[in-house]
Amino acid sequence: MKKVINPPKSEWLKLLERSTQTVEAIEEKVIAIFNDVKQNGDKAVRQYTTMFDKVELEDLFVSAEEIIEAEQLVSDELKEAICVAKTNITAFHAAQKTAKVAIETTEGVACWQEKRPIQKVGLYIPGGTAPLFSTVLMLATPANIAGCKEILLASPPNKQGKIHPAIIYAAQQCGVTKILKVGGIQAIAAMTFGTESIPQVYKIFGPGNQFVTVAKQLATKFGVAIDMPAGPSELLVVADDSANASFVASDLLSQAEHGTDSQVILVSTSKEKIIEVEQEIESQLQALSRKEIAIKAIENSKLIYVESKEIALNMINEYGPEHFIVCTQTNDFYVDGIENAGSVFIGDYTPESAGDYASGTNHTLPTNGYTKAYSGVNLDSFLKAISFQKISEKGIQNIGKTIEVLAGEEGLDAHKNAVTLRLNSLK
Incomplete structure (x- = not known):
C-alpha cells in the first residue's frame, strides 16, 4: 500500500481517485x-x-x-x-x-x-x-x-x-x-x-x-x-494510537479480497499505527485464499497520515466511503461529523463483515463517491410514496381564491377556470 504523509488539500482529489474505468x-x-x-x-x-x-x-x-x-x-x-x-x-x-x-x-x-x-x-x-x-x-x-x-x-x-x-x-x-x-x-x-x-x-x-x-x-x-x-467495493478506516492494528488490517483485507478493483484506505493521526497496520497486512495476507486478488486491490490502496482529527474528517467527507470504520479514542467526533458514507461501523468490535452478513443493516451501498447524494438500499427503496387529497365544498371555498390568483398569474386560464366553475356552482 502506498504511504502518504500530510497530503495538502489541493492533492486530495487525485489522491482519493478510485481505480475505475471511465x-x-x-x-x-x-x-x-x-x-x-x-x-x-x-x-x-x-x-x-x-x-x-x-x-x-x-x-x-x-x-x-x-x-x-x-x-x-x-x-x-x-x-x-x-x-x-x-x-x-x-x-x-x-x-x-x-x-x-x-x-x-x-x-x-x-x-x-x-x-x-x-x-x-x-x-x-x-x-x-x-x-x-x-x-x-x-x-x-x-x-x-x-x-x-x-x-x-x-x-x-x-x-x-x-x-x-x-x-x-x-x-x-x-x-x-x-x-x-x-x-x-x-x-x-x-x-x-x-x-x-x-x-x-x-x-x-x-x-x-x-x-x-x-x-x-x-x-x-x-x-x-x-x-x-x-461499483467496486471500498472501505475507509480512521484510526489513532488507540486502535488495534490487527483488527484494522483484517478489515482492510476483508474488502481488498472482494475484487482486484476494490479499494481500501487507512487514514490515521498516528505514524506508528500506520507502520503497525502495514506489518499486520503483510502477515495476514499470506493466509488468505484470495491472496492474489487482495494484492492487486492493495496496489491502488493508501495509508494516509494526517496531523489532526479535523483534517481526517474533512478528507473522509471528501472521499465519501462506501464503508467507514471508526477506531479512535474520539469516535463520537467522527460519528457526529460524518456526512458522506454508506454505512458506518463504530469501535474495535464492529467489523465491516458484520454489516456484510448478519447485523441487520443493508450492505448494498453507493460507491465511487456517490454517498454524497445517494443512500444505501433500505425498505423505502422498494416503495413509492403516493399523495392523496380530498377537498370538501367548504375546502374549495377556503382555498379557491388562492388557486385562482396563482393560476392567473402564471397565465394558465384552464387551471383557474377549473376552480372558478366549482366556486360558482356553490353560490
Missing part, C-alpha cells in the same frame, strides 16, 4: 449489447452468455428440480446461518415501515401520503469469483417486506450452467419469484426491455462490476429505475 470507455460496449438484446431478445441473451460465461443454456431459468437439488447441497450449518442473518435483516428493515401521514392543511382540505410497493423488481446478484448469496438476503428480504409482487433474481451461471446452490436456497427463503441464469450487461438489458421469456422490471437493484454499473445507469435512459450507482 463511463466513456465502457459505454459503447454496453450500448451495443443493449441494442442487440432489445432487438433479438432471448437469442441475444443466450449468445452473450455463451460468449462471456462460456456456457450454452438450454433453459434461462432455474428449474424446480434445480431448486430441490440446491437445498440438498447446502449444509445445515449454512442454512442456520442464513436463517439467523435473514431474521436480523428482517427485523431491521421491518422496523423501517412508516404509517400513513395525514393532515388537514386547511379546513375542508385533507391531504395524506401512503406508500405502495414497486410491483416488479430485478435483483442482480454477482457470481464470478465470489457468489454473493448474502446479497440475496439484503435485496430480496426488504423487497418481500415491501410487498413487491414480482421479484426477479439474475445471477451469472458457472461453466456447467448452474447457479451457486446457496444463492438459490437464499432466494427461496426470501420470496424470490424467478431465478434467471444470466449475468453481466445482458442480464441488465433483459430486465430493462423484457424478452420473450424474461419479464421487464420497473427497478433494478444490486452491485456488480464496472460493466454492470454502467449498464444499470444506461437502463435509466429507458425508463427503468435503479437503486444507486454501485
